[in-house]
Structure formats: structure tokens, C-alpha cells
Amino acid sequence: MDLTPLIQLTRGGTLECLHFGAVAVVNARGELLAQAGDGHWLTFSRSTLKALQALPFMQADGAAQFGFSTQQIALMCASHNGEEKHIDQVQGMLEKSGLNHRALRCGCHVPRFYSLLEIAPPPDAVFDDRHNNCSGKHAGFLAYCVQHGLGLDDYIDPMHPLQKAIRRDVARAVGMDANDFRMGIDGCSAPNYALPLSRLACGYARLATGLKDPEFGASFHALGEAMTAHPDLVSGTGRNDLAFMTVGRGDWISKVGADGVQVLASKRRGEAFAIKIIDANKEALFAASVEVLEQLGWLDDVQREELKPWRAQPIHNVRGMPVGERLPVFKLKVS
Numbered sequence: 015m016d017l018t019p020l021i022q023l024t025r026g027g028t029l030e031c032l033h034f035g036a037v038a039v040v041n042a043r044g045e046l047l048a049q050a051g052d053g054h055w056l057t058f059s060r061s062t063l064k065a066l067q068a069l070p071f072m073q074a075d076g077a078a079q080f081g082f083s084t085q086q087i088a089l090m091c092a093s094h095n096g097e098e099k100h101i102d103q104v105q106g107m108l109e110k111s112g113l114n115h116r117a118l119r120c121g122c123h124v125p126r127f128y129s130l131l132e133i134a135p136p137p138d139a140v141f142d143d144r145h146n147n148c149s150g151k152h153a154g155f156l157a158y159c160v161q162h163g164l165g166l167d168d169y170i171d172p173m174h175p176l177q178k179a180i181r182r183d184v185a186r187a188v189g190m191d192a193n194d195f196r197m198g199i200d201g202c203s204a205p206n207y208a209l210p211l212s213r214l215a216c217g218y219a220r221l222a223t224g225l226k227d228p229e230f231g232a233s234f235h236a237l238g239e240a241m242t243a244h245p246d247l248v249s250g251t252g253r254n255d256l257a258f259m260t261v262g263r264g265d266w267i268s269k270v271g272a273d274g275v276q277v278l279a280s281k282r283r284g285e286a287f288a289i290k291i292i293d294a295n296k297e298a299l300f301a302a303s304v305e306v307l308e309q310l311g312w313l314d315d316v317q318r319e320e321l322k323p324w325r326a327q328p329i330h331n332v333r334g335m336p337v338g339e340r341l342p343v344f345k346l347k348v349s
Contacts, residue, residue, distance in 0.1 A: 019343045049346065058198055058273070074158065101145065127250055172205045300325075
């Protein structure tokens with residue numbers, strides 16, 4: 015496998031864990047600028063795909079037609095915590111489409127902010143599909159179906175016209191032939207695609223260029239601006255996308271996906287990088303992301319300090335004793 019060690023953990027000076035992965039740094043023209051491991055490593059995009067899955071709706075001027083706010087555009091790109099502010103926005107999207115939560119096909123789970131905050135849900139709490147972390151994306155899916163008079167019951171079927179439109183636009187955005195995609199079903203029951211890290215990064219580099227993109231300019235601008243204006247809606251309390259986009263001061267578009275994938279783009283540079291940690295360890299993923307930012311020279315001293323909780327650093331036990339270190343062990347290779 016063309017993977018390389020990215021992050022190592024030592025305990026008492028002895029190697030304990032080694033997290034392998036790959037990194038691709040790409041510009042909006044699709045040129046591979048730097049890599050660690052195989053920059054073309056094939057990986058499922060998972061929730062990093064959400065901003066690109068919104069393209070058919072945005073290209074059809076759906077946000078304007080339904081009166082979706084920038085907050086609600088951000089929710090279409092979100093893996094949210096299921097906090098009250100997230101549910102309110104999803105409910106508003108459904109109401110603007112003339113629907114209720116029973117039309118959603120993403121499934122129900124306990125909101126993630128309970129586990130993040132290490133608190134138990136109230137004993138009388140009742141949850142539904144709106145609390146799914148992907149419900150904003152699905153509300154956007156449904157709005158597209160209403161806009162085009164398409165069936166609602168099977169909108170997650172890979173052969174549904176909505177999913178065909180998504181596959182088409184994602185392929186255009188990442189510079190691939192849609193027939194070359196490998197498809198799987200995501201946790202929210204919607205189709206998801208595996209593609210090279212370099213192609214995923216290219217899609218986000220184009221997203222970051224906004225209006226400058228010749229094909230999706232207006233859509234990319236609206237999506238990118240919504241994500242950076244409302245990072246709390248894209249993720250939520252205690253989440254890395256909120257932290258990274260806040261530290262980026264409006265320049266960085268950050269999106270994490272399940273099982274060890276993350277993409278981060280710079281609007282000012284028109285560049286993006288995509289990372290895959292093969293064992294899906296989140297601490298290693300976030301530490302590797304900060305290290306890439308460091309090696310690319312995207313951090314100033316203030317940002318470096320603000321990202322300290324997310325970077326590789328000494329490890330302490332529950333009594334606060336230093337017991338080991340988490341360290342980056344890779345160097346980007348310039349192409």
C-alpha cells in the first residue's frame with residue numbers, strides 16, 4: 015500500500031502507535047503540488063462530499079427559489095451535532111419545501127453533542143431524522159426533488175434523477191468521468207463515492223475559488239461563503255471544523271468525513287489538501303491536518319497557538335501526568 019506514517023505515539027520513549035495515511039495538496043487546476051504517501055490514494059469521500067452534493071440544487075437556483083438563508087445553505091454541507099440551532103434550520107428548510115421530517119430518509123440517531131459533551135440525553139427525549147448529522151444535506155435533496163417534481167420516497171436510490179444529477183456534477187467538479195467512480199452507501203443511506211485524494215482536493219480547491227470558477231462559480235461562492243460564515247452550523251460545539259474555520263478567519267473551508275478523511279481549502283490561495291488516515295483515528299487525523307498547514311506555511315503565530323489543542327503534542331493521563339507524545343513523522347514531497 016502506498017501509505018506512509020503520518021503520526022506516531024510514544025509512551026515512555028517507546029513507540030506505541032503508528033498511524034499511516036496519505037496527503038494530497040492540489041490547486042484549482044487539478045495540479046498536484048505536494049504529497050505524502052500516494053497523493054492519488056483512492057478513498058471514500060464520506061461527508062467531505064456534501065458541499066459538492068449540493069451542486070445540482072445550487073445550479074438550479076434552488077436556494078433562491080425556496081428562500082434558503084446562508085445558514086440553511088451551510089446546513090446542506092453540514093455534519094452537525096444535532097443541537098437546537100441545527101434542528102431549527104433543518105425544520106425551516108423542510109417547511110420552505112412544503113414538507114415535514116417524515117419525508118427524510120437519513121435515519122435517526124442520538125444527537126452527537128451528547129457524546130461530545132459526555133452527557134446523557136434526558137430520559138424523556140424523543141429524536142427523529144432531523145437529529146441525524148446529515149439531515150441538512152437530505153433536506154436539500156428533498157428541496158431539489160420538490161423543485162423538479164421528482165419522487166420523494168426513493169430520493170436516495172442511486173438511480174433516482176437526483177442522485178444521477180449529483181453524480182454528474184460531482185464528477186465535473188473533481189475532473190473525473192462519473193463512470194470511473196466507485197460507489198458505496200454512506201451512513202445516512204445516500205450514495206457516496208470513492209475517488210483519489212488528489213481529485214477530492216481539486217474539488218475543494220475549486221470550491222475555494224468561488225466566483226472565479228468558470229463552471230460552478232456562483233454555486234461555489236454561495237456554498238463556500240455559507241460554510242465559512244457559519245462554521246458552527248457546519249459542525250457544532252467542540253468540533254474540529256468549527257475550530258479550523260474559525261482559526262482560518264474566513265479563508266479556510268474545512269470539512270471532515272467519517273473514517274479518517276478531511277479536506278481543507280484556502281480561498282486566498284485557491285489550493286486545498288485532502289488527508290486519509292487509514293485506521294480512522296481522529297486525533298491523528300487532526301494532528302496531521304495541522305502539520306500540513308504548518309508545512310505549507312498557512313499558519314501565523316496566532317493561528318499556531320489557537321490550533322494547539324488539535325496538533326501533535328505531549329499526552330497526559332487522567333491525573334495530568336505526562337506519559338508520552340503524539341508527533342508528526344512526515345514531510346510533504348513537493349511535486
